Amino acid sequence: MTLMAEPAAGRFGDFGGRYVPESLVPACAELAGAFREAWADKTFRDELDHLLAVYAGRPTPLTPALRLGGELGIDLWLKREDLAHTGSHKINNVLGQALLARRLGRTRLIAETGAGQHGVATATAAALLGLSATIFMGSRDIERQRLNVFRMEMLGATVVPVTSGSRTLKDATNEAMRAWVADVPHSHFLLGSVGGPHPYPWMVREFQRVIGTEARSQVPSVPDVVVACVGGGSNAAGTFAGFVDTTARLIGVEAAGGAAMTAGAPGVVHGSRSMVLQDAEGQIAEASSIAAGLDYPGIGPEHAHLGALGRAEYRTVTDAEVVAAIHRLARAEGIICALESAHAVAWVLRAAGSADLPAGSRVLLTLSGRGDKDMVTLSEGADK
Amino acid sequence: MTLMAEPAAGRFGDFGGRYVPESLVPACAELAGAFREAWADKTFRDELDHLLAVYAGRPTPLTPALRLGGELGIDLWLKREDLAHTGSHKINNVLGQALLARRLGRTRLIAETGAGQHGVATATAAALLGLSATIFMGSRDIERQRLNVFRMEMLGATVVPVTSGSRTLKDATNEAMRAWVADVPHSHFLLGSVGGPHPYPWMVREFQRVIGTEARSQVPSVPDVVVACVGGGSNAAGTFAGFVDTTARLIGVEAAGGAAMTAGAPGVVHGSRSMVLQDAEGQIAEASSIAAGLDYPGIGPEHAHLGALGRAEYRTVTDAEVVAAIHRLARAEGIICALESAHAVAWVLRAAGSADLPAGSRVLLTLSGRGDKDMVTLSEGADK
Amino acid sequence: MIPYGGKALVPYVTGGITADWTSYVLAYEAAGADAIEIGLPFSDPMLDGVTIQQASDRALARGATVDGILADLSEIKVGVPLIAMTYANLVFRAGPAVFCRRLAGAGITGLIVPDLPVDEAAAVSAAAADAGVALILLAAPVTPDDRLAEIGARSRGFVYAVSLMGTTGERDTLDASASRLATRVKAVTDLPVLIGFGVSTPAQAATAAESADGVVVASALMRRVLDGATPDDVRTDVAALRAALG
Amino acid sequence: MIPYGGKALVPYVTGGITADWTSYVLAYEAAGADAIEIGLPFSDPMLDGVTIQQASDRALARGATVDGILADLSEIKVGVPLIAMTYANLVFRAGPAVFCRRLAGAGITGLIVPDLPVDEAAAVSAAAADAGVALILLAAPVTPDDRLAEIGARSRGFVYAVSLMGTTGERDTLDASASRLATRVKAVTDLPVLIGFGVSTPAQAATAAESADGVVVASALMRRVLDGATPDDVRTDVAALRAALG
Ligand SMILES: Cc1ncc(COP(=O)(O)O)c(C=O)c1O
Numbered sequence A, B: 001m002t003l004m005a006e007p008a009a010g011r012f013g014d015f016g017g018r019y020v021p022e023s024l025v026p027a028c029a030e031l032a033g034a035f036r037e038a039w040a041d042k043t044f045r046d047e048l049d050h051l052l053a054v055y056a057g058r059p060t061p062l063t064p065a066l067r068l069g070g071e072l073g074i075d076l077w078l079k080r081e082d083l084a085h086t087g088s089h090k091i092n093n094v095l096g097q098a099l100l101a102r103r104l105g106r107t108r109l110i111a112e113t114g115a116g117q118h119g120v121a122t123a124t125a126a127a128l129l130g131l132s133a134t135i136f137m138g139s140r141d142i143e144r145q146r147l148n149v150f151r152m153e154m155l156g157a158t159v160v161p162v163t164s165g166s167r168t169l170k171d172a173t174n175e176a177m178r179a180w181v182a183d184v185p186h187s188h189f190l191l192g193s194v195g196g197p198h199p200y201p202w203m204v205r206e207f208q209r210v211i212g213t214e215a216r217s218q219v220p221s222v223p224d225v226v227v228a229c230v231g232g233g234s235n236a237a238g239t240f241a242g243f244v245d246t247t248a249r250l251i252g253v254e255a256a257g258g259a260a261m262t263a264g265a266p267g268v269v270h271g272s273r274s275m276v277l278q279d280a281e282g283q284i285a286e287a288s289s290i291a292a293g294l295d296y297p298g299i300g301p302e303h304a305h306l307g308a309l310g311r312a313e314y315r316t317v318t319d320a321e322v323v324a325a326i327h328r329l330a331r332a333e334g335i336i337c338a339l340e341s342a343h344a345v346a347w348v349l350r351a352a353g354s355a356d357l358p359a360g361s362r363v364l365l366t367l368s369g370r371g372d373k374d375m376v377t378l379s380e381g382a383d384k
Numbered sequence C, D: 001m002i003p004y005g006g007k008a009l010v011p012y013v014t015g016g017i018t019a020d021w022t023s024y025v026l027a028y029e030a031a032g033a034d035a036i037e038i039g040l041p042f043s044d045p046m047l048d049g050v051t052i053q054q055a056s057d058r059a060l061a062r063g064a065t066v067d068g069i070l071a072d073l074s075e076i077k078v079g080v081p082l083i084a085m086t087y088a089n090l091v092f093r094a095g096p097a098v099f100c101r102r103l104a105g106a107g108i109t110g111l112i113v114p115d116l117p118v119d120e121a122a123a124v125s126a127a128a129a130d131a132g133v134a135l136i137l138l139a140a141p142v143t144p145d146d147r148l149a150e151i152g153a154r155s156r157g158f159v160y161a162v163s164l165m166g167t168t169g170e171r172d173t174l175d176a177s178a179s180r181l182a183t184r185v186k187a188v189t190d191l192p193v194l195i196g197f198g199v200s201t202p203a204q205a206a207t208a209a210e211s212a213d214g215v216v217v218a219s220a221l222m223r224r225v226l227d228g229a230t231p232d233d234v235r236t237d238v239a240a241l242r243a244a245l246g
């Protein structure tokens, strides 16, 4: 199995598609064509690879977590997206899409953000390429990720607070799509994960594939288990892409309060059909997670497909496990990861030694981002 | 000219030495011997290089600053220490010294910190190697770099507020040395810059040499000017080490309120003779800079020597120039650097086009760290 | 569904927005509506501006459900066609066949799903046809000719011409793109073409009707309802639109 | 400088700590001090604990300067040797020769510089000798034998044996390292050996004097001064130390 080709009609099995207003269909089609072309164009790939190397700090290292692995009785390698410029894997996708936007003659980037990492990455790429950026962010997320709001503003982006619905990522995404409809000729909607209408799930996975490709060349042998946290699912998709054709088990870890795969049902939201947290009538549920970047009721359609096939498995961890995991990793390895990334760590901590992750397992874990943005949340938690 | 050998009697020309209490002399001598030996030991170098690569993210990229350089009429390359693990060049030195401390059988690291970057790096290395860490930090710096205090605590370090004197880096250094005297057998004093008694200025420069060595191999040609900010002077020393034997001009940029080279006089503080801000009688002056990491009245002795020889030049920039520079770089290149690093940028902004930095110059600038830690300071400034 | 010949007026109301929301339906009919659009509120109305978002939120907060809204409709007698407007997830969650049969059971004969473009519409289209419900497709100013032809061919009841690139919501002027689009759509289909999105005043309705077969008016009416207008109040508004359209 | 034979008592006072600080000098003499150590306060007293730090800060805050302190001393008549204690930067800033001559001019005959180890002492040592001032070197518990011999050979006046690994400051007990060090120093020099750092009580002074030729007492006295003790009060304290030493 590989995850290479453009999905036919934008479908991953039963999932995917392009459920958007007619006003956006031509833009989606244009984008799909442009990406298809650019991805086959050596000049474009070379320019992106160059930026990833000299600007974003790729390849990111693979760190053997000797102390934590030793305590858990497993071999544990960490793929260090926390060291990428702006502090998470989000930059990989953003640089790719921003180059594409420029190729399409767009002068403005529109993005949704939850934790603010995608917003910061988008604002960064906009500054680098001389584009303008408008970032939609739930007012609740603005409260808990203030640091990132300052960063976006310093980079020259306009941050628009979204006060509708749950005031988190879901609502920011609605608002970003509304802004896009109103400015299609000048704007590129720079979606931050593997959701949304075709070509986004495919395109973003391809831009994130670099994580898996690098990791595959860095691990001493094919791991038994490959694990990553899942919000929309882009860092997991990029990681899985490097291992889907191996014997490695693929594990995505969701927030217990945003577990689209575990607690959701098939549905259509934000442009594609996938697994969605919703009620019996189809109203979208509000997710709830300490990690703003996972506080989302949906998941990318390819994950729904991999889950349906049984090729990938999805697990959930609680906020309390996540907080414990972030501290444990910090003290054992000197790495303070993002709350999002700590979901993957938390599952490893829980599973190690059990039938789900037997002693002696070789585990590759993608640390999708760094934790600086979460210090306020964590220190407030500690005060309680 | 090279900066290779161990300075005889710990002297760089008229500067350097070992002005410490007799109680610390044997520990300094032991450390000098251990470093001399380790630095000649392939096993030690390999282990350090390995950690720098798989853990700290080295080599860091060299980014051509095309937009900013274009605006200024110069070729500008940024050496990206902001992408190193923990967010600054401090990790290079800390990993080296922590390995040395372990080799010496020490179980505890003691460090002073200003901006908190060195404290975070020290806490990180302690966690990684299973050592304990006590970090002294001025209470004024604790206020302005809260984020880093949280990070150190999460990493398991004890942060001790220092309320004497100016309550900044100078006073934290006094207190760290006092703590060291009281626990020599178990503690290694992990000094964060190229100051202090022999062997620190030499050893820390050697551990930071990796910046200059990498940059030298990354630049397309020898630059006309190599510029770095100077607090104690470690990122500058490490950078200069790669270019001191070339035709490049070497420029260190100090904070106007902490300009030991420009406004200081020879003096002895914290264990070595160097340039020091002081009054006519010899009382050490309190520095004052928006950048906690440069808010220090001294400078490493080798800089005093390079300055006396005329091989390196030292300039100052004001807080206002620094704030403008951080914003300009963010908007032009999508990089939010540390307030410390922005001093180097501010000088380039001011000098570009003048006789000091003519149009067409090729400039290598070390971005010593990232700005996340400074967002609160900057946003409060913006509110005013 | 839409009378051929004259200029059709299709006012909109969000189902369940007030306890007596069906009184607005009756008022619309009384004021001369040719058909009435009933919004089935969705939690994430991605194509709607602030007014319809607020209307949807208020209805959902009041506990509005599809079943409840349909039951309310069964209790009144309306002489003009009723058209449901909702988002794809509500349709798929129930299953297109079940969903469309439920609509038909409540006397609804049309369905508009703004996030279901023609390429994704096959299953719902078939289910709607089976249930005797017209799946009305939308065309946008940026829709290219070939797609427009396909939309014209696959739409049922009428074609909904989205007046501008943007969300629903009142506008000061009618975008010039509205009449251009209506003209293009009329060139590829014999179905009536109605202009919607941002038609806010009788004057705008009259302008729209110069190139189209009628208008859909939503946000302008819902803004009034949100501000406390009674069924009687909005009857006057709809009557003014009716008068402007002739 | 220090009387050979008996057990010497050298109490310390920070110059300029109060307006009448020289009264403490006179009180010490009256209580039987064999010599008196005068602290010339430095902004960054790296080897000092909290008490001497506070004393230094207070003196500096009062505007104390080396010149002012020396001028104050010129105004009193003291019959025992005076020893200056300060940090290297004050010595180098003035220049060792100028600095030492200034001390001598105020009647000071000894100098202790805690951050000037023997390896760095040559210039100051020569300048002090020229000015007739004894540069007193310090030995520490960790000092190896060969260094100890060098310190013994290069020190003048006496050798200051630092009782423990740590800063100045009161301690509950005298560290066992104190007597071990004093014994080791005495084996390599004929100079008197005084124990300092943490000698806080008459009993501790007596213990120290078993292996050494006397004691320096600083923090215990300065703590009292900081707490408001008058010259009369500290005279009693020094007298008690004197009595304990015999
Ligand atoms: C550090 C980090 N990890 C993970 C995520 C979740 O996104 P995805 O599942 O697309 O990787 C985010 C989103 O903000 C993030 O910031």
Ligand SMILES: Cc1ncc(COP(=O)(O)O)c(C=O)c1O
Pocket (backbone or CB within 6 Å): B088, B089, B114, B115, B116, B117, B118, B192, B193, B194, B229, B230, B231, B232, B233, B234, B235, B236, B292, B293, B294, B338, B340, B341, B368, B369, B370
């Ligand atoms: C980012 C950064 N740059 C520079 C410095 C100054 O140190 P040095 O002059 O030793 O490089 C610091 C010190 O904290 C720092 O954090």
